Every structure is written in C-alpha cells, then in structure tokens.
Amino acid sequence: MAEQPNNNAYWAANIRLVTICLVIWAIASYGFAILLRPMLSGIAVGGTDLGFWFAQQGSILVFLVLIFFYAWRMNKIDKEHGVDEE
Amino acid sequence: MDQTTLNIIVVGLSFALYFGIAIWARAGSTSEFYAAGRGVNPVVNGMATAADWMSAASFISMAGLIAFVGYQNSTFLMGWTGGYVLMAMLLAPYLRKFGKFTVPEFIGDRYYSNTARVVAVVALIVISVTYVIGQMTGAGVAFSRFLEVSSTNGLLIASAVVFVYAVLGGMKGITYTQVAQYCVLIIAYTIPAIFISLQLTGNPIPGLGLFSDMSAGNTGQGTPLLVTLDGLLTDLGFSAYTTGSSPWLMALFTLSLMIGTAGLPHVIIRFFTVxxxxxxxxxxxxxxxxxxxxxxxxxxxxxxxxxxITTTMWPEGVQGEAVAVEDLPNWFETWQVTGLLGVEDKNGDGRIQYYNDSSEEMQALAAERGWEGNELVTFNRDILVLANPEIAQLPGWVIALIAAGGIAAALSTAAGLLLAISSAISHDLIKSVINPGISEKGELVAARISMAGAIVLATWLGLNPPGFAAQTVALAFGLAAASLFPTLMMGIFSKRMNSAGATAGMLAGLILTCLYLFTYLGWFFIPGTNMLENTASNYLFGIPPTHFGPIGAVANFLVAYLVSRVTAEPPQHIQELVESVRIPRGAGAATDH
Structure with missing residues (x-):
C-alpha cells in the first residue's frame, strides 16, 4: 500500500466501471421497461411490445450480465493495479 | 395412499435432510457461527443467498401478485432483482474486505461510535423482526394447507425445525440447509410450470412460453398467449394484462424495492461467508x-x-355459456375446501359466471344475459401456484413437492433473518458494547442463547401477529432503503463522512420514513390512529407510503452530508480504514480477528 497514487488510479477505474454499469442498469429497468416503454411500443415481441418484455424478463437478464461483467472486469483491474488477493 | 400421507412423507424426508446437514455442519467457533468460517464456495453461497432471499411470499404469492395485476406489478420482478446489482457493486465486496461479522459492526467501527452502532442495531432489529413475522405465519399457513394440522401447530413445528439447525450450526448450518432448501423449492416450482407451458404453448421453458403462440387444441390456437389472455380479460371486464398506468410511480416503487433489497442485513451478511x-x-x-x-x-x-382458470370457467369462450356447476374439475372442489376458491350460483342457473361485476359495461351485459354478479366469489392469488400441479394433471408426488418447497422457502428465509438478529445482539450489543472482555467461548454461548431467544420471540409474534403484519414488507424495505443502505454506501465511498453525519443521517432517514408511514397507516400501525386517510389524494406529491424508501434515503444522504461538512473530519486511522476497505489485497489476513 506504499504507492498511494496507484491506489487512487485503481479507485478511479472502479468508480468509472460502476458508473457505466449503473447507467445501463437504470436504462434497462427505469428506461426501457417503464418510462421509455411508449417509445418502444412499435417493436413487437410475442404478442406484446419490447417494453413489456424488458419489464418481465429483459431487465433481469441485463442485471445478470452486468454483475458478471463487473466481477470479471474488476478482477482484471485488481491485477492491473497490483491490488488483487494473494 | 392419500395425498396428505404423501405430503407428510415428502416434507418429513426434507426435514430429515435438514437435520442431517445440521449435525454435519455444527459450529465450533464464533467465526463458524457468524460467517461459516469464511470457507463457502461462491456458487454455493449464491445458491444459499437465493434461498435466503426467496421467501414464502416469493414462492407462493408472487406469481399471483403479478398475474392479477399484470404489467404494473413487474415492479416486484425488477425491484427484487435489480437490488443485487447495487449490492454487488456498491456494498458486498468492500464489506467482505472489511472482514467482520455483522452490518452494525461495520457501521460502529467505520464511524468510530457506539451510538452509530446501536442505531444500526435498532434499525436491523426493526427490519428483520418485521420481516420474520411474515415468514413464520407463512410457514404456519403452508403446513396447515398441506399437512392438515392447525396453523398454530404448523408454526410450532416450523420453529422447532429452525431451532435445531440454527442454534446448533449457526451460519454454517444455515448455509448448507439453505442450499438443500433451494434445490427443493426450485424443483417444486419449475416442474409444474414446465408441464403447463408445454400444454399451452408447446415450449418447455415457461419464460419463453409466455411470449409464444398458443399451441393446437387450446383456446386462441395460433395467436400469442398474451394476446389471448388480454382478449379474455378485457371481454370479462378486467383490465388488460399488458397495460399499465402512472409510470413515474412504478419507477419510484421499483427504486424503493431495489435500494431496500440492497440494504437488507440478512442478505448482506451472506457475502461475509466467502x-x-x-x-x-x-x-x-x-x-x-x-x-x-x-x-x-x-x-x-x-x-x-x-x-x-379463466378458460375453465368459460369452456366455450366468453361468448358461449359459462361452466356448469357439475362440470367443475376435481381440483376445483379440492381447493374450495381450503377456502382459497369459492363459487356461489347467485342467479340459480346451474352455471358459474366469472366476470368483473364492478365494470359498468359488464353490468349492462350481465342484465342482458341474466347474470346477478360474479359467481367465482373467492379467488385467492396463492391458488395460482398451489393448484398448478393439479391443473396440469401431474401426479401426487409433485403436489407433495410443492408443499415441501413452500415450507423450505419460509424456513430458509426465517433462518437467515434470525441469524442477522441474533448476531447483532450477541456480537454488537454484548461483545462490542456491554462486555468487551467476553471470551470466544462465552460469545459462542451468547450467540446460541440469542438465537434461541430470537426464535422464541419470532414464534410468539407469529402466533400473535401485531395489527401491522400486512404492512411489514413496505416497512422493512422502506427502512432498509432509508437507514442502512445510504450509511453503508457513504462509509465506503466518502472518506470525509464522519460519525456525527452518519448518525444524524441514519436517524433522519429512519424517523422521516416512520413518520410518513404512521401518518397514513396509523401510529405504530395501530388501526384508527392515522392522521390522514390512506388515499391517493392525501399523499404528499402523490407518493404512497409504500413508495417512500427512496425519499427517506435522499433525506439520509442530505442530512449526513450537511452535518459532516460542519463537523470535524474523521481521524486519520479511519481514513486509512476506508482506503483499505476499497482495495481487495489483504482480505485473507482480515479473516482472523
């Protein structure tokens, strides 16, 4: 932990990654599934529209991908900055 | 063999499995009792977390909760899953790095204050106790429905089972029983769903079947399932399945459930075990x-x-004749006995007309066709899951599996909550505040006694549920969102946040949320003491009390920020603590403390 600037760069990289993920998280759920649903109403999915699919399934799948992407990417960032475990 | 005997055998086998695990996974140290010795594989922990999270309500009631409202209640689906994104990115890894046992322990140490610790303990106990009441009553109901015992006896059996493995095994015993319980509940849930999806759409995956066309031999053959359902429902005067209203309120409620989920202590502590x-x-x-x-x-x-169920009531379609009383299927009779379904031939025509009799259009049609009100008088939403195996004409052991699954869902969540409560008492109150000199052995005894005490309290509350039992979910999620989540997050993401700010913020979030709930639901939820009628026209900016969590969280953040700016910054060693929580290196060393 001697190299302080290194840790700052690490934390900045983490914040950047979290921000990107949470923007996608919000767009998929609050956006596509709820507030932007009228805009997507032209896209038909199985007898209804894309917004309904996002509300009942799509958002959950997006959340799943996001968490695994974050875990994978973050574990890599740990190594790049030399702060990983072991 | 009759169904009840079969249910008893399957449920009994599942209990034998839980007891076997309890004996195998006895806790020998506080680290094992609180955090399963931190040796749980991440996939196994994921499975245990899923069982910890999915309660009797998720298992028995959620499908009905969505089915009776449709699109609008997708908020529950998104809210109860989206919270895990917040937990994974904003809380869990850093709290694991901190390497202690409880949520109040992080708050007490990070904010170098026993006042903050005690406020966190109070928040945790209020959240977890209100939540556990629902689980205990849920277990009692599941027992009484399937095993023909009274719900009081059912609740007592459930408590005794939890008592054995939670007191003996602590987090270690609970973890591995939760894994078994997850397997039981997911199998019980998906088998009937797969068969029903095959029958209706020919697609074996229910999630895909929902968006598929109706297969041959079904009503609406060749058209999408959702179009068929929308058509039937609107023809009967109900609102269409795929439409909704007031998107901003939906978004706010989703946010409330998401932040609340991320702040629930019994879920957070599961991530301390990896x-x-x-x-x-x-x-x-x-x-x-x-x-x-x-x-x-x-x-x-x-x-x-x-x-x-709708096509059962209208075998010839909505334009044809309704189902005749003597043609009702067998499962209909069975569930009528339990009081979850009920019919009454009001117009005496020997047929059961099911429609929305509060719709004006339908009233006109009813007058024309000689109907005298909706005759499917009871239609409990839980029936949608409970009667599924019978609707799909599956064998008796599948019904027995649903019984074991419902009970597993209730027990696994109750055990997780009870561990959160008892560790807050033995570790945060006894070890950290009252008697810091207590030995490891002494603390383990204290932890077991606290667990036993928590189970007795939860049982008593389950038998004598306070008037506010129905409001508990809103209360637990609102309080978790307004108190614990913001305080934990600021403890990690703001080095400048100090003791005074965090304590003031937590109290502000807690008090504001309670006041808003009490205003509409009554002081301490005592009926009749509410100051304003619980109706939309009275709400502040139209926000219902169930949607208040995010507002409480914003209040917490704001008050904490303002107070921390006018008071001294945290001491050097706390700023170093925050630095160390942010980087993963050294997590192994933090295990033993």
Whole structure:
C-alpha cells in the first residue's frame, strides 16, 4: 500500500466501471421497461411490445450480465493495479 | 395412499435432510457461527443467498401478485432483482474486505461510535423482526394447507425445525440447509410450470412460453398467449394484462424495492461467508442466476394459471355459456375446501359466471344475459401456484413437492433473518458494547442463547401477529432503503463522512420514513390512529407510503452530508480504514480477528 497514487488510479477505474454499469442498469429497468416503454411500443415481441418484455424478463437478464461483467472486469483491474488477493 | 400421507412423507424426508446437514455442519467457533468460517464456495453461497432471499411470499404469492395485476406489478420482478446489482457493486465486496461479522459492526467501527452502532442495531432489529413475522405465519399457513394440522401447530413445528439447525450450526448450518432448501423449492416450482407451458404453448421453458403462440387444441390456437389472455380479460371486464398506468410511480416503487433489497442485513451478511473479495463479486452474480430461475418463471406461471382458470370457467369462450356447476374439475372442489376458491350460483342457473361485476359495461351485459354478479366469489392469488400441479394433471408426488418447497422457502428465509438478529445482539450489543472482555467461548454461548431467544420471540409474534403484519414488507424495505443502505454506501465511498453525519443521517432517514408511514397507516400501525386517510389524494406529491424508501434515503444522504461538512473530519486511522476497505489485497489476513 506504499504507492498511494496507484491506489487512487485503481479507485478511479472502479468508480468509472460502476458508473457505466449503473447507467445501463437504470436504462434497462427505469428506461426501457417503464418510462421509455411508449417509445418502444412499435417493436413487437410475442404478442406484446419490447417494453413489456424488458419489464418481465429483459431487465433481469441485463442485471445478470452486468454483475458478471463487473466481477470479471474488476478482477482484471485488481491485477492491473497490483491490488488483487494473494 | 392419500395425498396428505404423501405430503407428510415428502416434507418429513426434507426435514430429515435438514437435520442431517445440521449435525454435519455444527459450529465450533464464533467465526463458524457468524460467517461459516469464511470457507463457502461462491456458487454455493449464491445458491444459499437465493434461498435466503426467496421467501414464502416469493414462492407462493408472487406469481399471483403479478398475474392479477399484470404489467404494473413487474415492479416486484425488477425491484427484487435489480437490488443485487447495487449490492454487488456498491456494498458486498468492500464489506467482505472489511472482514467482520455483522452490518452494525461495520457501521460502529467505520464511524468510530457506539451510538452509530446501536442505531444500526435498532434499525436491523426493526427490519428483520418485521420481516420474520411474515415468514413464520407463512410457514404456519403452508403446513396447515398441506399437512392438515392447525396453523398454530404448523408454526410450532416450523420453529422447532429452525431451532435445531440454527442454534446448533449457526451460519454454517444455515448455509448448507439453505442450499438443500433451494434445490427443493426450485424443483417444486419449475416442474409444474414446465408441464403447463408445454400444454399451452408447446415450449418447455415457461419464460419463453409466455411470449409464444398458443399451441393446437387450446383456446386462441395460433395467436400469442398474451394476446389471448388480454382478449379474455378485457371481454370479462378486467383490465388488460399488458397495460399499465402512472409510470413515474412504478419507477419510484421499483427504486424503493431495489435500494431496500440492497440494504437488507440478512442478505448482506451472506457475502461475509466467502473466502475472498473476488468471490463476493462472483457470488452476487450466482445469487442472481439462482433467483432469476424462479423470477423468470413466476410471471409465466401467473399468466398461464390465470389463463387456465379463466378458460375453465368459460369452456366455450366468453361468448358461449359459462361452466356448469357439475362440470367443475376435481381440483376445483379440492381447493374450495381450503377456502382459497369459492363459487356461489347467485342467479340459480346451474352455471358459474366469472366476470368483473364492478365494470359498468359488464353490468349492462350481465342484465342482458341474466347474470346477478360474479359467481367465482373467492379467488385467492396463492391458488395460482398451489393448484398448478393439479391443473396440469401431474401426479401426487409433485403436489407433495410443492408443499415441501413452500415450507423450505419460509424456513430458509426465517433462518437467515434470525441469524442477522441474533448476531447483532450477541456480537454488537454484548461483545462490542456491554462486555468487551467476553471470551470466544462465552460469545459462542451468547450467540446460541440469542438465537434461541430470537426464535422464541419470532414464534410468539407469529402466533400473535401485531395489527401491522400486512404492512411489514413496505416497512422493512422502506427502512432498509432509508437507514442502512445510504450509511453503508457513504462509509465506503466518502472518506470525509464522519460519525456525527452518519448518525444524524441514519436517524433522519429512519424517523422521516416512520413518520410518513404512521401518518397514513396509523401510529405504530395501530388501526384508527392515522392522521390522514390512506388515499391517493392525501399523499404528499402523490407518493404512497409504500413508495417512500427512496425519499427517506435522499433525506439520509442530505442530512449526513450537511452535518459532516460542519463537523470535524474523521481521524486519520479511519481514513486509512476506508482506503483499505476499497482495495481487495489483504482480505485473507482480515479473516482472523
């Protein structure tokens, strides 16, 4: 932990990654599934529209991908900055 | 062999499995009792977290909750899964790195204050106790429905079972029983769903079936299932399945459930059991995989069951004649006995007309066709899951599996909550505040006694549920969102946040949320003491009390920020603590303390 600037760069990289993920998280759920649903109403999915699919399934799948992407990417960032475990 | 005997055998076998695990996974140290010795594989922990999270309500009621309202209640699906994104990125890995045992312990140490610790303990106990009442009554109901015992006896049996493995095994015993309970509940949930999806759409995956066309031999053959359902429902005067209103309120409620989920202590402590910070990240993903298996199936189960019951009532379609009383299927009779379904031939024509009799259009049609009100007088939403095996004409052991699954869902969540309560008492109150000199052995005894005490209290509350039992979910999520989540997050993401700010913020969030709930639901939820009628026109900016969590969280953040700016910054060693929580290196060393 001697190299302080290194840790700052690490934390900045983490914040950047979290921000990107949470923007996608919000767009998929609050956006596509709820507030932007009228805009997507032209896209038909199985007898209804894309917004309904996002509300009942799509958002959950997006959340799943996001968490695994974050875990994978973050574990890599740990190594790049030399702060990983072991 | 009759159904009840079969149910008893299957449920009994599942209990034998839980007891076997309890004996195998006895806790020998406080680290094992509080955090399963931090040796749990991230995938296994994900499975345990899923069982910890999915309660009797998720298992029995959620499909109905969605099916009776449709699109609008997708908020539950998104809210109860989206919270895991917040937990995985904003809390779990850093709290695992901190390497202690409880949520109040982080708050007490990070904010170098026993006042903050005690406020956190109070918040945790209020959240977890209100939540556990629902689980205990849920277990009692599940028992009484399937095993023909009274719900009081059912509740006592459930408490005794939890007592054995939670007191003996602590977190270690609870973890591995939760894994077994997850397997039982997911199998019980998906088998009937797969068969129903096959019958209706020919697609074996219910989540895909929901968006498929109706297969040959069904009503609406060749058209999409959702179009068929929308058509039937609107023809009967109900609102269409796929439409909704007031999107901003939907978004606010979703946010409330998401932040609340991320702040629930019994879920957070599950991430303390994995060996490394990297494991905590993966584990959150696995938890959501196992939760999604049920949550992606639930809306399909709900929609398909509602479709099935509607076509059962209208075998010739809505334009034809309603079902004759003597033609009602057998499962209909069985569930009428339990009081979850009820029919009354009001106009005495020997047929049962099911429609929405509060719709004006339908009243006109009813007058024309000689109907005298909706004759499906009881239609409990839980029936959509409970009667599924019978609707799909599956054998008796599948019904018995649903019984074991419902009980597993209730027990696993109750055990997780009870551990959160008892560790807050033995570790945060006794060890940290009252008697810091207590030995490891002494603390383990204290932990077991606290666990026993918590179970007795939960049982008593389950038998004598306070008047506010129905409001508990709103209360637990609102308080978790307004108190614990913001305080934990600021403890990690703001080095400048100090003791005074955090304590003031937590109190502001807690008090404001309670006041808002009490205003509409009565002081301490005592009926009749509410100052304003619980109706939309009275709400502040139209926000219902159930949606208040995010507002409380904003109040917490604001007050904490303002107070921390006018008071001294935290001491050097606390700023170093925050630095160390942010980087994963050294998590192994933090294990032993």
């Amino acid at each position: 060996p490394k910070v990297a494991d905590a990240r993966w584990s959150a993903g696995w938890a959501l995989v196992f939760i999604a298996l049920l949550y992606l199936t639930a809306p399909a189960v709900g929609a398909m069951a509602r479709l099935n």
